[in-house]
Amino acid sequence: MDQLAKFREITKKIKAYSYVMGIVGWDSATEAPRKSFARRAEMMGILSGELFRLQTGKETLDVVNALFDAKETLDPLTKREIEKVKKELDKIVKIPEEEYIEYQKLMQLSESVWEEAKEKDDYASFKDVLAKIISFQKKFVHYYGLDKDPYDILLDEFEEGMSMKEYDAFFDTLKKDLVPFVKQVLAVKKEIPPFMSRHFDKKKQEVFCDKLMDVLSFDRSRGLMKKSVHPFTWNTSPEDVRFTTRYLEDYVFSSIFAAIHELGHATYEQQISTDFDDTMLSGGTSMGIHESQSRFYENVIGRSKAFWETHYPTLQEIFKEELGDTSLETFHKAANYVEASLIRVEADELTYPLHIMLRYDIERMLFHDEISVDDLPKVWNAKIEEYLGITPKNDAEGVLQDVHWSGGMFGYFPTYALGSAYAAQFYHAMKKDLDVDQLVRENKISEINAWLKEKIHKYGGTKSPKELLLEVTGEPFDAKYYVEYLKNKYSEIYL
Amino acid sequence: MDQLAKFREITKKIKAYSYVMGIVGWDSATEAPRKSFARRAEMMGILSGELFRLQTGKETLDVVNALFDAKETLDPLTKREIEKVKKELDKIVKIPEEEYIEYQKLMQLSESVWEEAKEKDDYASFKDVLAKIISFQKKFVHYYGLDKDPYDILLDEFEEGMSMKEYDAFFDTLKKDLVPFVKQVLAVKKEIPPFMSRHFDKKKQEVFCDKLMDVLSFDRSRGLMKKSVHPFTWNTSPEDVRFTTRYLEDYVFSSIFAAIHELGHATYEQQISTDFDDTMLSGGTSMGIHESQSRFYENVIGRSKAFWETHYPTLQEIFKEELGDTSLETFHKAANYVEASLIRVEADELTYPLHIMLRYDIERMLFHDEISVDDLPKVWNAKIEEYLGITPKNDAEGVLQDVHWSGGMFGYFPTYALGSAYAAQFYHAMKKDLDVDQLVRENKISEINAWLKEKIHKYGGTKSPKELLLEVTGEPFDAKYYVEYLKNKYSEIYL
Numbered sequence: 007m008d009q010l011a012k013f014r015e016i017t018k019k020i021k022a023y024s025y026v027m028g029i030v031g032w033d034s035a036t037e038a039p040r041k042s043f044a045r046r047a048e049m050m051g052i053l054s055g056e057l058f059r060l061q062t063g064k065e066t067l068d069v070v071n072a073l074f075d076a077k078e079t080l081d082p083l084t085k086r087e088i089e090k091v092k093k094e095l096d097k098i099v100k101i102p103e104e105e106y107i108e109y110q111k112l113m114q115l116s117e118s119v120w121e122e123a124k125e126k127d128d129y130a131s132f133k134d135v136l137a138k139i140i141s142f143q144k145k146f147v148h149y150y151g152l153d154k155d156p157y158d159i160l161l162d163e164f165e166e167g168m169s170m171k172e173y174d175a176f177f178d179t180l181k182k183d184l185v186p187f188v189k190q191v192l193a194v195k196k197e198i199p200p201f202m203s204r205h206f207d208k209k210k211q212e213v214f215c216d217k218l219m220d221v222l223s224f225d226r227s228r229g230l231m232k233k234s235v236h237p238f239t240w241n242t243s244p245e246d247v248r249f250t251t252r253y254l255e256d257y258v259f260s261s262i263f264a265a266i267h268e269l270g271h272a273t274y275e276q277q278i279s280t281d282f283d284d285t286m287l288s289g290g291t292s293m294g295i296h297e298s299q300s301r302f303y304e305n306v307i308g309r310s311k312a313f314w315e316t317h318y319p320t321l322q323e324i325f326k327e328e329l330g331d332t333s334l335e336t337f338h339k340a341a342n343y344v345e346a347s348l349i350r351v352e353a354d355e356l357t358y359p360l361h362i363m364l365r366y367d368i369e370r371m372l373f374h375d376e377i378s379v380d381d382l383p384k385v386w387n388a389k390i391e392e393y394l395g396i397t398p399k400n401d402a403e404g405v406l407q408d409v410h411w412s413g414g415m416f417g418y419f420p421t422y423a424l425g426s427a428y429a430a431q432f433y434h435a436m437k438k439d440l441d442v443d444q445l446v447r448e449n450k451i452s453e454i455n456a457w458l459k460e461k462i463h464k465y466g467g468t469k470s471p472k473e474l475l476l477e478v479t480g481e482p483f484d485a486k487y488y489v490e491y492l493k494n495k496y497s498e499i500y501l
Numbered sequence: 502m503d504q505l506a507k508f509r510e511i512t513k514k515i516k517a518y519s520y521v522m523g524i525v526g527w528d529s530a531t532e533a534p535r536k537s538f539a540r541r542a543e544m545m546g547i548l549s550g551e552l553f554r555l556q557t558g559k560e561t562l563d564v565v566n567a568l569f570d571a572k573e574t575l576d577p578l579t580k581r582e583i584e585k586v587k588k589e590l591d592k593i594v595k596i597p598e599e600e601y602i603e604y605q606k607l608m609q610l611s612e613s614v615w616e617e618a619k620e621k622d623d624y625a626s627f628k629d630v631l632a633k634i635i636s637f638q639k640k641f642v643h644y645y646g647l648d649k650d651p652y653d654i655l656l657d658e659f660e661e662g663m664s665m666k667e668y669d670a671f672f673d674t675l676k677k678d679l680v681p682f683v684k685q686v687l688a689v690k691k692e693i694p695p696f697m698s699r700h701f702d703k704k705k706q707e708v709f710c711d712k713l714m715d716v717l718s719f720d721r722s723r724g725l726m727k728k729s730v731h732p733f734t735w736n737t738s739p740e741d742v743r744f745t746t747r748y749l750e751d752y753v754f755s756s757i758f759a760a761i762h763e764l765g766h767a768t769y770e771q772q773i774s775t776d777f778d779d780t781m782l783s784g785g786t787s788m789g790i791h792e793s794q795s796r797f798y799e800n801v802i803g804r805s806k807a808f809w810e811t812h813y814p815t816l817q818e819i820f821k822e823e824l825g826d827t828s829l830e831t832f833h834k835a836a837n838y839v840e841a842s843l844i845r846v847e848a849d850e851l852t853y854p855l856h857i858m859l860r861y862d863i864e865r866m867l868f869h870d871e872i873s874v875d876d877l878p879k880v881w882n883a884k885i886e887e888y889l890g891i892t893p894k895n896d897a898e899g900v901l902q903d904v905h906w907s908g909g910m911f912g913y914f915p916t917y918a919l920g921s922a923y924a925a926q927f928y929h930a931m932k933k934d935l936d937v938d939q940l941v942r943e944n945k946i947s948e949i950n951a952w953l954k955e956k957i958h959k960y961g962g963t964k965s966p967k968e969l970l971l972e973v974t975g976e977p978f979d980a981k982y983y984v985e986y987l988k989n990k991y992s993e994i995y996l
Contacts, residue, residue, distance in 0.1 A: 022547035025540075026521040033524050041723045042741035045520075045778065049737075052517035228536045242544075246537035283540065 009072045010084070016066050018284055023057040025242050032240045032248060036232045047114070054110075062098055070095055083468055087286050090467075100149040109142045113414065120412035127402040129383055132412070137379045139414050140372060157373040160417030165294045165424060167472050170370065172483070173420050176427065177363050179485040185393075187493055188356055191344050192395075194500045199340050201332045206258040210324050215251055215265045217320065222269045222303065223452040225276055237264035239271035239300075243283050247275040258325075259341060263304050270303030271296055273455055277463035287467035293418065295471050297425025298432060299458070305355045305426070306433050306491075307454070309341050312446040342499055346394040348403045355426070356496050360393040362423035365408075369416050427488035428475065432462070434487045435479040504567045505579070511561050513779055518552040520737050527735045527743060531727045542609065549605075557593055565590055578963055582781050585962075595644040604637045608909065615907030622897040624878055627907070632874045634909050635867060652868040655912030660789045660919060662967050665865065667978070668915050671922065672858050674980040680888075682988055683851055686839050687890075689995045693838070694831045699823045701753040709819055710746055710760040716812065717764045717798065718947040720771055732759035734766035734795075738778050742770045753820070754836060758799050765798030766791055768950055772958035782962035788913065790966050792920025793927060794953070800850045800921070801928050801986075802949070804836050807941040837994055841889040843898045850921070851991050855888040857918035860903075864911050922983035923970065927957070929982045930974040 030050060038046065060066065074092045077085045098106075116135050123132035147156040158169040212233075219231060229241075234250035241247040249268035254260040274290050282288040290296040307313055311334075318337055322329045329337070344354045350361040368385060371377045377385055386405040391397050398404035410418055436442060436457055445453050461478045475483050525545060533541065555561065569587045572580045593601075611630050618627035642651040653664040707728075714726060724736075729745035736742040744763035749755040769785050777783040785791040802808055806829075813832055817824045824832070839849045845856040863880060866872045872880055881900040886892050893899035905913050931937060931952055940948050956973045970978050 019547055019551075022544045022551075025544040026525055026548055029528050030521055030524050033528065037725060037727075039721070039723050039725055039741055039743075042737075045738045045740050049517045049520040052514055053521055056514075056517075227534055229534050230532060232532075242537070243540045245540050246534055248534075 009069050009076075010080075012065075013069045013073055013088075014284065016060065016069065017286060020057065020060055021284065023053060023060065027053055027057070028240065028242050035234050035236075035238065035240075036250060062095065067095065067099065083285075083287065086468065091286050097146075097150050100151065101146055102149075105142070105145065109146075109414075112138060112142070116412045116414075117409065120406070120409065124402050124406040127400045127406070129401040129406055132406065133379050133382075136382075136411060139411070140379065140416070143414060143416060144373065157370050157417065160369075160373065161420065162417075164415075164418045165292050165421045166470050168294070168420070168424070173366060173424075176424065176483075176485045177359075177366065179489065180359055180363065180423075183486075183489045184359070184492060187489075187496075188344075188360065191356060191496050191500050192346055196343065196345070196500075198343070199332060199336045201258075201329055201337075202340060203256075204328045205255050206325060206328055208253040208255055211253050211255075211258060211261045214321055214324055215261055218262070218265050218269065221317065221449065221451060222266065222273060223455050224269055224272060228276055229272060231265070237268050239268045239275065241272070241275040241289070243288070244276050244278050244280050247272045258328075263308060263341075266308035267300045267304035270300035273303065273458070274299040274463050277455065277459040278466040279464045282466045282468065289467055291465070291467045291469060291474065292471045293421035294424040294428055295462070295474060297422055298428035299425075299462070301355075301426045302429040302433060306429060307442075307446055307451065309338075309355065310443065310446060311338050312443040314338050314341070316447055316449050339499060342496070344496065344500065346396045348390065348396060348398050349407055356492055357394065359423040359426065362419050364389040364393055365419040369419070373416065427485050428471070428483070430488040430491040431475065431479050431484060432458075433491065435461075504564050504571075505575075507560075508564045508568055508583075509779065511555065511564065512781060515552065515555055516779065518548060518555065522548055522552070523735065523737050530729050530731075530733065530735075531745060557590065562590065562594065578780075578782065581963065586781050592641075592645045595646065596641055597644075600637070600640065604641075604909075607633060607637070611907045611909075612904065615901070615904065619897050619901040622895045622901070624896040624901055627901065628874050628877075631877075631906060634906070635874065635911070638909060638911060639868065652865050652912065655864075655868065656915065657912075659910075659913045660787050660916045661965050663789070663915070663919070668861060668919075671919065671978075671980045672854075672861060674984065675854055675858065675918075678981075678984045679854070679987060682984075682991075683839075683855065686851060686991050686995050687841055691838065691840070691995075694827060694835050696753075696824055696827045696832075697835060698751075700750050701820060701823055703748040703750055705819050706748050706750075706753060706756045709816055710756055712815065713757070713760050713764065716944065716946060717761070717768060718950050719764055719767060723771055724767060726760070732763050734763045734770065736767070736770040736784070738783070739771050739773050739775050742767045753823075758803060758836075761803035762795045762799035765795035768798065768953070769794040769958050772950065772954040773961040774959045777961045777963065784962055786960070786962045786964060786969065787966045788916035789919040789923055790957070790969060792917055793923035794920075794957070796850075796921045797924040797928060801924060802937075802941055802946065804833075804850065805938065805941060806833050807938040809833050809836070811942055811944050834994060837991070839991065839995065841891045843885065843891060843893050844902055846902075851987055852889065854918040854921065857914050859884040859888055860914040864914070868911065922980050923966070923978070925983040925986040926970065926974050926979060927953075928986065930956075 027050065030046070034043070034046065070088065070092050073080065073084075073088045077088055080088065101109075112135070116139060119135045120132050123129060143160070144156060147159045150159060152159055155170065161168050161170065161173065215231065219226065224231075228245045229247040229249070232248065232250050233252055235252060237249070237251050239247070239249040249265075249272045251261045251265040251268060271290075274296060278289065290299075314334055314337060318334050322332075342354065344356045346357060347353050350358070350365075353361050364386070367389060368377070368382070371385070372379075383401050383405050386401075387397055390404070408419075410416075433442070436454070440454065440457055442454065445451065462474055465474070469477070472482065475481075522545065525541070529538070529541065565583065565587055568575065568579075568583045572583055575583060596604075607630070611634060614630045615627050618624060638655070639651060642654045645654060647654055650665065656663050656665065656668065710726065714721065719726075723740045724742040724744070727743065727745050728747055730747060732744070732746050734742070734744040744760075744767045746756045746760040746763060766785075769791060773784065785794075809829055809832060813829050817827075837849065839851045841852060842848050845853070845860075848856050859881070862884060863872070863877070866880070867874075878896050878900050881896075882892055885899070903914075905911075928937070931949070935949065935952055937949065940946065957969055960969070964972070967977070970976075
């Protein structure tokens with residue numbers, strides 16, 4: 007089929023552009039010198055333009071449309087691929103070019119405006135940019151002409167097949183079944199062990215994080231670990247998967263759990279079949295499924311008693327002075343310390359979904375025109391008071407704390423909570439096949455990796471999140487596993 | 502002028518492609534995981550194709566030809582730029598496309614064939630590939646139709662304006678005036694001090710090399726140092742100049758002098774005016790001038806007594822045990838140890854040009870059909886015996902030692918010796934303005950940098966090597982400064 011060959015050729019070119027631009031992005035985040043960024047932005051602007059023309063040019067549109075019209079003649083995977091590409095393209099081409107360019111320009115500076123606003127705790131200086139971003143997003147969603155609620159369109163962009171209907175059900179369950187439990191745990195008086203205020207040398211933390219790669223069976227011939235300000239995972243193909251962690255000398259958990267979290271993302275990517283490299287179905291299937299893997303490794307495995315039974319002696323050996331007086335029990339409890347806190351990225355596993363619910367509520371109100379950017383700080387503070395009983399001292403630790411909105415990413419946050427809930431449901435299924443705790447204790451995480459590869463990872467983007475859930479666990483998404491998992495774990499620790 | 506605007510636009514696009522591919526190259530050489538290279542080659546192949554089409558497509562040819570025809574109406578810099586681009590283009594377009602592609606394919610594998618041949622000391626397994634490369638090069642040079650000696654064409658490609666006539670004169674001077682002196686120094690009995698066989702911890706070497714960046718006033722906000730197997734310098738613009746060194750625990754000089762050498766290249770690039778960023782006159786002007794800067798910093802400054810008077814205490818402080826019993830004099834002499842050796846990259850400053858003369862002789866014979874690849878090992882061994890009085894045990898330390906020929910780089914080697922000689926001539930001129938030794942002793946190398954910036958660096962590729970020599974030193978290239986410099990320095994140390 008001639009059109010398909012043409013589509014493959016275009017796809018491969020798109021891949022090549024994305025590949026090199028991806029490496030430049032990795033370089034920017036991990037080592038590029040400070041003064042190189044102006045030139046870099048200019049050069050990347052040119053390449054982005056080339057890539058955009060390639061992705062949305064007439065030749066591409068014609069091929070994709072022709073294949074879409076003949077989709078019933080395609081094999082199921084190619085059909086899914088074409089549908090996915092067509093869905094994206096149909097949206098982009100409906101945006102008037104001038105507006106698209108104007109929006110891209112806004113995106114070039116919005117993050118730095120946010121950054122400065124956060125630094126200076128000056129919401130007013132960010133407000134107008136935020137208003138513009140929201141206004142663009144609303145217009146774009148309108149142009150799509152999809153006859154769907156605007157916020158539903160955004161939610162689906164970040165998690166295929168998700169809408170307010172599903173998220174409402176999910177969060178309602180949490181409100182009903184989890185929130186009272188969270189309040190109960192929060193009310194328990196807790197002690198902060200002395201080691202938490204000690205100094206942990208970066209170089210020594212690096213040694214332990216390096217060992218973690220082997221503990222989690224990360225394939226070093228197809229990836230590497232580095233450090234960066236914000237930990238992240240980056241990949242071009244299963245043969246090149248890299249991640250970062252960050253080292254805080256006054257908080258040893260930061261590097262360890264960031265490393266394990268990113269190792270979760272990285273393991274997912276390393277275990278995807280290379281068969282999909284040249285297709286638009288390469289990479290993890292969705293934000294939510296990706297997050298389910300990172301949170302599974304970080305929270306379910308990494309913060310488990312079994313994990314530290316095996317690896318705490320190694321950490322103690324590295325930090326003799328700092329941890330010599332701390333028992334395994336104390337250390338494990340500290341790794342699962344629960345408190346009402348203001349900053350999402352530092353929140354513990356149990357209160358984390360409440361931070362997400364707050365953002366979900368606010369995003370929905372914004373896109374339903376129920377509030378404006380003027381109301382945001384007030385609404386934010388009222389919401390966090392409602393969910394967690396605390397109030398930010400200022401907007402920097404309130405409404406300004408996250409980067410996402412400055413990048414126009416509305417609809418993204420809910421996938422974080424969803425990912426945690428997916429993880430619990432997968433974990434429930436996994437336990438039917440594997441003695442997870444025992445494998446972790448015996449340092450056989452490779453067997454857990456193998457299960458995840460076979461059930462989830464190897465498929466890359468060929469299965470939708472909903473298909474995966476159903477096939478792996480035998481039932482559709484159900485928040486009860488998440489509630490159960492959290493209740494069991496934290497009852498044992500705190501009640 | 503419309504054509505010029507078009508040319509600028511094309512140039513900027515070419516720059517953008519080169520930029521991202523350059524970052525990928527840097528990544529490959531410094532950290533990319535082992536198994537990422539197959540995919541990488543495929544992706545880079547696509548981008549290279551795009552870049553090639555951009556550089557040699559009809560639109561580009563038309564614009565360049567139009568501007569070339571009107572070159573007398575252009576400002577002098579643009580005229581030089583167009584002449585340079587036209588000269589390159591005129592060559593490339595004369596090569597039949599199939600042959601060009603075939604050659605590129607050969608280039609994809611020739612280096613690995615060489616690598617394996619060297620590893621296994623098996624010249625026979627490389628011979629046919631080498632013969633093919635030479636045959637291609639001969640054909641290409643023939644296609645150019647330039648009515649010049651084939652080897653002259655190659656020499657000019659690596660050093661603008663150079664031909665056998667000039668190189669013969671240069672090497673004849675060395676044979677007459679330097680080689681007898683070299684033999685005299687080689688005949689002096691020398692001792693290898695005990696520290697040379699000691700173990701020097703890599704991490705500690707890193708600490709010293711890091712300090713070297715400040716000693717040489719390297720701007721860390723516009724560059725960085727990393728490590729790699731083969732040290733090199735890499736840059737996209739003066740705002741992003743990176744270099745590597747390598748750490749050998751049984752040879753402390755390796756990291757130090759590789760770092761200073763690369764810092765020479767890097768300082769050159771950092772000090773070029775950013776005005777030329779969007780032109781084809783960005784970057785250092787030639788291989789020879791570049792090498793003159795790296796060798797000036799490495800040999801003239803880095804191996805001087807003045808340098809170590811100031812910095813040896815720091816090195817001793819870092820390596821208390823390893824260097825505690827070694828005097829400054831002993832250390833300085835060891836840094837300038839002269840011996841007849843087989844491997845070019847490990848050769849000392851004094852015998853180095855003899856290694857180059859050998860390669861020059863051989864390349865000329867190859868391109869004049871006086872010898873074939875079958876004769877190479879024999880000819881090589883005879884030549885090194887002639888120049889240095891030693892014989893390789895095998896081809897790995899003989900004809901197979903260098904990577905260059907496997908990459909089709911014939912005509913490159915002579916620029917290494919030329920660069921050293923340029924350096925001596927520049928040094929002679931510099932001493933009229935500056936008390937170089939005193940500045941080095943006072944740790945004021947920034948003043949030397951400033952002189953080089955003003956006289957050489959800032960011009961980038963806007964002046965040819967010959968123009969630079971003449972303007973900076975007031976006379977054309979003259980090998981006598983090189984001979985004098987070497988004789989003075991090594992007489993003082995050894996005679």
